[in-house]
Amino acid sequence: MVDNNDFYVRFWGVRGSIACAGPETVRYGGNTSCLEIRCGEYLLMFDAGTGFRYLGNALVKEAPIQADLFLTHTHLDHVVGLPFFVPGFNPQNEFRIWAGHLLPNHTIREVLGAMMMAPLFPVSLEIFQAKIGFHDFHAGETIAPKPGVIVRTAPLNHPNNATGYRIEFNDQSICYLTDTEHNADTPDQKILDLIEGADIVIYDSMYTDETFHGREGWGHSTWQEGMRLCDAANVKMFVIFHHDPDHDDGYMDEVAKEVSQLRPGSIVAQEGMVLRP
Numbered sequence: 001m002v003d004n005n006d007f008y009v010r011f012w013g014v015r016g017s018i019a020c021a022g023p024e025t026v027r028y029g030g031n032t033s034c035l036e037i038r039c040g041e042y043l044l045m046f047d048a049g050t051g052f053r054y055l056g057n058a059l060v061k062e063a064p065i066q067a068d069l070f071l072t073h074t075h076l077d078h079v080v081g082l083p084f085f086v087p088g089f090n091p092q093n094e095f096r097i098w099a100g101h102l103l104p105n106h107t108i109r110e111v112l113g114a115m116m117m118a119p120l121f122p123v124s125l126e127i128f129q130a131k132i133g134f135h136d137f138h139a140g141e142t143i144a145p146k147p148g149v150i151v152r153t154a155p156l157n158h159p160n161n162a163t164g165y166r167i168e169f170n171d172q173s174i175c176y177l178t179d180t181e182h183n184a185d186t187p188d189q190k191i192l193d194l195i196e197g198a199d200i201v202i203y204d205s206m207y208t209d210e211t212f213h214g215r216e217g218w219g220h221s222t223w224q225e226g227m228r229l230c231d232a233a234n235v236k237m238f239v240i241f242h243h244d245p246d247h248d249d250g251y252m253d254e255v256a257k258e259v260s261q262l263r264p265g266s267i268v269a270q271e272g273m274v275l276r277p
């Protein structure tokens with residue numbers, strides 16, 4: 001039975017840039033970005049990195065499925081799981097794919113079609129038998145994908161653009177902001193506005209303030225900046241996300257220890273973890 005008020009996020013991929021399966025990342029997980037967010041009976045999915053394949057496998061038994069997939073952007077680590085999403089091959093299922101970073105020069109259908117194109121990939125987008133709708137919007141717009149579910153968005157600072165999301169359900173909120181670079185001098189006002197008063201904020205924390213130097217322009221941020229933004233915007237729970245593939249479990253344990261001393265209740269995302277506002 002579905003609890004019509006249950007609101008939660010489950011992490012299927014927490015890693016940035018490239019998947020890194022192996023004994024040294026087994027606890028935090030090696031798959032790239034993918035979140036499942038349940039708003040009662042409604043299913044929202046965010047990003048289709050390598051974790052998306054595992055989410056798909058878990059969903060097979062729920063057919064017929066109607067769900068929305070929101071993409072932060074289309075760098076490969078956020079879309080490469082799409083062709084391996086088994087529910088996409090069931091004609092009973094229906095999906096809408098949303099992207100806010102491509103207009104006016106591209107559309108999401110065109111860009112995903114370019115990824116699934118020979119000789120880079122053996123089959124095209126048309127292989128999917130589920131009903132798939134492609135929806136481009138402008139980051140900054142607000143979307144109401146289902147009754148009682150509000151998705152607010154904001155543009156992020158990332159090469160080729162990206163979209164940040166705030167999902168609201170039953171007066172609670174979960175924010176997902178990955179692949180964004182901060183400016184060391186001033187906080188990103190668009191992000192502060194989006195996350196104000198949120199219950200959970202999942203933020204691109206690939207680097208530390210120290211290791212950020214020399215990586216300006218790469219499009220990523222630090223866990224210290226995430227903490228500062230959450231403090232400034234009165235956020236309840238800060239979640240470190242988009243881990244560097246070179247950061248093994250021991251390294252992530254140290255980050256978890258440090259952040260929980262500085263901002264108690266903060267969390268380092270792990271594959272399989274479920275968080276509720």
Ligand SMILES: [Zn+2]
Binds near residue numbers: 075078179242
């Ligand atoms: Zn990424």
Ligand SMILES: [Zn+2]
Binds near residue numbers: 073075158179219
């Ligand atoms: Zn990216």
